Amino acid sequence: MQRLFSTFPEGWPGTGLVFLRAVMAIPLVPITAGPFVSVAPLSLSFQLIAAACAALLIIGLWTPIAGVFMAFCQLSLLFFTFGDTSIHIVLAALGAALAMLGPGAWSVDARLFGRKRIEIPQR
Secondary structure (H helix, E strand, C coil): CHHHCCCCCCHHHHHHHHHHHHHHHCCHHHHHHCCCCCCCHHHHHHHHHHHHHHHHHHHCCCHHHHHHHHHHHHHHHCCCCCCCCHHHHHHHHHHHHHHHHCCCCCCHHHHHHCCCCCCCCCC
């Protein structure tokens, strides 16, 4: 599983990734909390997958996989949306960026798969 992540940056870059994950999930709250307006059953499934990916991204669990699925779902929802499509384009770009950058030091992924401290016992 370590191969999914290149690094877990701390400090300002890690804080930036936390903000990026939060900004990614905030627009999805009204979309998923409101009524699911769908013209096709496939659109409803994409909305549900996007909601699950948003939950994974906000806590930073399986970030590269969730980011790729989020980008795919948002680009797929472009075909089912007749109103403002700019939010789907922005969310797809943010999902792809998170998939490439990784979760950062303040995430569940960093706790599960991050740096480990190895203590060598004295002889």
